[in-house]
Each structure stands twice: as C-alpha cells, then as structure tokens.
Amino acid sequence: MTDAQVLQDDPHRRVVRVGDTVRRPVHPWSPTIHEVLRHLEAVGFPYAPRVLGIDTDGREVLTYIAGESGGAAWSKVVGDAGLVAMARLLRDYHDAVRDFRPAAAAGWAASAGGFDAGDLVCHGDFGPWNLVWRGCQPVGILDWDYAWPAPAVHDVAYALEYVTPFRDDAVAAADLHHPAPPDRRRRMELFAEAYGLTTMDGLVDEVITQQHQVWQRARRLAAEGRQPQVAWERAGLLDEVARRIEWSRAHRDIFGG
Incomplete structure (x- = not known):
C-alpha cells in the first residue's frame, strides 16, 4: 500500500x-x-x-481533492474574487440538494430531526478552511460531518460569520489576513448578491442566530461525549464562542441591516 x-x-x-x-x-x-x-x-x-x-x-x-485548505484558506477570501467564488459555490451546492431527502436512518451529527418546509441539506460547516482552493477559486468542499436539515440561509449565515467577518479588527488582521479593517457591510452585500439573495433584511440577525445554534450544537455534542467538542469544552473554547456571540450582539450596528 x-x-x-x-x-x-x-x-x-x-x-x-x-x-x-x-x-x-x-x-x-x-x-x-x-x-x-x-x-x-x-x-x-x-x-x-x-x-x-x-x-x-x-x-x-x-x-482526494488537490489544492489548499485549512489555515491557508483564510487569505483566499480577503479579496473580492475569492469571496464571490465562495458564495457562488455555496449556491451551486444548495441547488444540487434542494429537492434531495436522504433515506438513511443514521441521522445527523447536528440534528436528530427531519426536514421542515423549506429545509435542505445544509453543509453545516461551510467555512473557508473546509474548501479546497486553487488560487482564488474553490474547487472542492471538505468535512461533511456536520451536514443537517436546515434552511439554506443557515449555511449563508455560517459562512458570513467568518468572511464578513463577525470579529473585531484585531482578530481580522492577526488571524484572518485582512490588511486593513474590513468593510463588513460591503462584504456581506457582495457575498449575498453573489449567492443570489435579493435582500439583506434580517441577515445580520441570521448570522447571530446561527452562531448561537452552532454553540448549542457543540455543547450538546460535548455532553454526549463526542470529540472534538469535549476537548473544546475542556480547553474553554466554548466559553470563547459564547463571548463571540455577545460581541456580535454588542457590535451589531457595524454590520448594518
């Protein structure tokens, strides 16, 4: 071998x-x-x-899908080209699963429930690090473990948390490779337009809502003894996520909408 x-x-x-x-x-x-x-x-x-x-x-x-992923991916979405390409890939994925309903009885990591009206199979972890990049073009989607039935806007909001980003300027510069404070409202608008949304109404609140949903999911999986959520909880990372949610709520005005 x-x-x-x-x-x-x-x-x-x-x-x-x-x-x-x-x-x-x-x-x-x-x-x-x-x-x-x-x-x-x-x-x-x-x-x-x-x-x-x-x-x-x-x-x-x-x-195996060849290209760059993980930490190398953050720089790919700083510029408009990568940001737009990521949004269009997400829309292409959603179009591919819009009417699909799996028959497997194994359920989901993120949810024990079924599909409500308007739900589709969200990827559930659609961040830049889980895409494979060649230049500023994403060519693959990785790590499907947290797929679950949810409205399509959940994946949009999840992605926007990271690419807008819903982080302060210091984190945006140090960890996410932004050379200057990001124009968050413009970046949200660009991503939403490329995805195909016709309005920005309520989108900021959707991002904050999904932050809370993902935090709750991680806490539940940790309580069930699942990894890596147990390790995250022990390391204090879930407390850090809770602080991020409060930061988003406290600074909601900088995102507009």
Missing part, C-alpha cells in the same frame, strides 16, 4: 491520504453523509469528494 500522508493528526480524528484517496474515521451518522455524497456524484456536482467505501481498518475512503 502507498505510504500514508497524515493530513490531520488529532487523537479523535486521524485523517490520512493514501495515494489519491483520503481515509477518515466513521461516525454513527456516516451512512447519511455517504448518501448525500453519492447523491452529489449522481447529479454531477463536481466539488464534493466521492465515496469509495470502507477500508479494512474501518475507515471511510474518499477521493
């Missing part, structure tokens, strides 16, 4: 590349996620990894 290249070495989730494949741990909800990925393959959506099966070590086997 080709030597494995470690892509992620967290104790709870070791991800390796073997040749042109990626091997990842499976979870109770993996059959549902595999059904989503197989649907995307069937409809010709080119930006998701393909499911190749389960290996002899019990890991899921996915196709």
